[in-house]
Amino acid sequence: MARMRTKRHLPERMERAHEYWFDDPAANKGKWREACSFPSDCELWLELGCGKGKFATEQAQANPDVLYVAFEREPSVILAAIEKAKEAGLKNIFFVKQDIGLIEEFFSEGEVDRVFINFCDPWTRQNKPKRRLTYRDFIARYKTFVKSGAVLAFKTDNTELFDFSVEEFKACGMEVSDITYDLHNSGFDRVNIRTEFEQKFADEGVPIKRCTATFP
Numbered sequence: 001m002a003r004m005r006t007k008r009h010l011p012e013r014m015e016r017a018h019e020y021w022f023d024d025p026a027a028n029k030g031k032w033r034e035a036c037s038f039p040s041d042c043e044l045w046l047e048l049g050c051g052k053g054k055f056a057t058e059q060a061q062a063n064p065d066v067l068y069v070a071f072e073r074e075p076s077v078i079l080a081a082i083e084k085a086k087e088a089g090l091k092n093i094f095f096v097k098q099d100i101g102l103i104e105e106f107f108s109e110g111e112v113d114r115v116f117i118n119f120c121d122p123w124t125r126q127n128k129p130k131r132r133l134t135y136r137d138f139i140a141r142y143k144t145f146v147k148s149g150a151v152l153a154f155k156t157d158n159t160e161l162f163d164f165s166v167e168e169f170k171a172c173g174m175e176v177s178d179i180t181y182d183l184h185n186s187g188f189d190r191v192n193i194r195t196e197f198e199q200k201f202a203d204e205g206v207p208i209k210r211c212t213a214t215f216p
């Protein structure tokens with residue numbers, strides 16, 4: 001993947017959009033709703049590796065009662081996402097510039113209602129399956145903070161990663177459903193929000209694979 005060039009005036013621009021991120025997001029562990037001034041019974045949806053934020057902002061916009069938290073580790077990339085949310089005037093989305101490898105530091109048991117993983121790095125060419133965000137060790141971490149019966153929605157262009165992920169979900173006791181190897185030509189597309197990467201692959205004619213997996 002081509003690296004995004006560092007954005008000009010990055011610190012100043014992050015500062016101008018400070019209402020979308022926290023100086024110490026780990027301090028919100030177990031109290032995200034309270035920290036974001038949201039009702040204690042609202043749903044919290046989490047996106048892992050949100051990229052430039054098209055999916056995150058459209059999803060938050062379509063679900064104004066949901067508290068949406070998006071993780072992304074690349075500073076210039078997350079800035080693009082934050083500025084998108086600010087431009088849309090959204091009040092229900094917050095961003096965390098951290099590595100997903102540290103995810104348990106940010107949420108406590110039963111805090112998260114839904115998880116999205118879209119077009120995560122496949123690590124197929126380097127043959128490093130343990131680095132995939134759908135590898136069983138990552139899923140074990142997600143289990144520490146999702147509600148029982150929470151859904152993980154997963155999309156990718158990469159068939160090897162997709163098949164691997166479905167097996168990992170099952171091995172972790174998750175129920176896998178709504179599988180399609182061609183999302184844009186399936187019934188699931190009616191409610192689908194495209195990500196930046198998804199749009200690029202669609203333009204190249206690559207079919208998108210998608211499934212949901214329910215945590216036990």
Ligand SMILES: C[S@@+](CC[C@H](N)C(=O)[O-])C[C@H]1O[C@@H](n2cnc3c(N)ncnc32)[C@H](O)[C@@H]1O
Pocket residue numbers: 001048049050051052071072073074077098099100101118119120121195196197198
């Ligand atoms: C291939 S891009 C997909 C971006 C977006 N989800 C989309 O579909 O357009 C993967 C994104 O995940 C981020 N990412 C990958 N591993 C990460 C990690 N361990 N922690 C945080 N972000 C990560 C990358 O910086 C990149 O922006």
